[in-house]
Amino acid sequence: xxxxxxxxxxxxxxxxxxxxxxxxxxxxxxxxxxxxxxxxxxxxxxxxxxxxxxxxxxxxxxxxxxxxxxxxxxxxxxxxxxxxxxxxxxxxxxxxxxxxxxxxxxxxxxxxxxxxxxxxxxxxxxxxxxxxxxxxxxxxxxxxxxxxxxxxxxxxxxxxxxxxxxxxxxxxxxxxxxxxxxxxxxxxxxxxxxxxxxxxxxxxxxxxxxxxxxxxxxxxxxxxx
Numbered sequence: 001x002x003x004x005x006x007x008x009x010x011x012x013x014x015x016x017x018x019x020x021x022x023x024x025x026x027x028x029x030x031x032x033x034x035x036x037x038x039x040x041x042x043x044x045x046x047x048x049x050x051x052x053x054x055x056x057x058x059x060x061x062x063x064x065x066x067x068x069x070x071x072x073x074x075x076x077x078x079x080x081x082x083x084x085x086x087x088x089x090x091x092x093x094x095x096x097x098x099x100x101x102x103x104x105x106x107x108x109x110x111x112x113x114x115x116x117x118x119x120x121x122x123x124x125x126x127x128x129x130x131x132x133x134x135x136x137x138x139x140x141x142x143x144x145x146x147x148x149x150x151x152x153x154x155x156x157x158x159x160x161x162x163x164x165x166x167x168x169x170x171x172x173x174x175x176x177x178x179x180x181x182x183x184x185x186x187x188x189x190x191x192x193x194x195x196x197x198x199x200x201x202x203x204x205x206x207x208x209x210x211x212x213x214x215x216x217x218x219x220x221x222x223x224x225x
Contacts, residue, residue, distance in 0.1 A: 025081055095127075098211075108134045111155075
């Protein structure tokens with residue numbers, strides 16, 4: 001399968017696509033919930049993937065019900081997550097290889113994420129990746145988060161590339177909805193969420209990992225040389 005248009009830029013999500021933070025966050029939530037004698041099912045966490053904190057918080061409050069102390073629970077989640085991050089956050093398969101390829105091909109790239117700029121810096125700096133992206137679109141600069149198209153539209157604008165000529169890489173359903181509604185060629189690389197029929201409709205491909213995405217880009221480059 002070939003991509004529908006020539007790719008002139010690539011826009012990445014971060015959590016669950018570049019770094020293995022989704023698993024880390026879920027484990028932190030499980031520990032914080034156990035501290036109060038409760039549980040947070042994986043199905044509840046899955047509803048939160050790809051959302052900004054304000055929207056995720058509504059799901060948490062709905063799950064735990066009246067009297068739930070969101071502030072105390074969130075503080076415990078952050079503490080447990082920081083504890084795990086201090087042990088090191090792993091890159092997802094193929095990250096270094098695809099970034100190296102984009103350097104060789106001269107293709108600009110951006111990150112459009114529901115996480116903060118501080119989180120981007122914390123997760124990517126240890127791997128030497130922070131300066132290898134030409135634009136960062138964290139939640140700090142977004143007025144409307146995913147699944148709204150704004151994060152990806154801002155990324156395309158920052159790179160100076162038409163959204164239609166951008167390839168968006170996402171692992172979450174809300175991320176795919178955001179990228180697709182921005183008019184980008186979208187590939188889902190599943191992490192915590194399985195692809196649905198809706199996802200297959202909104203994407204040009206469901207890829208196993210970033211190695212597969214890189215191979216698609218390499219094949220396109222060979223075809224136009």
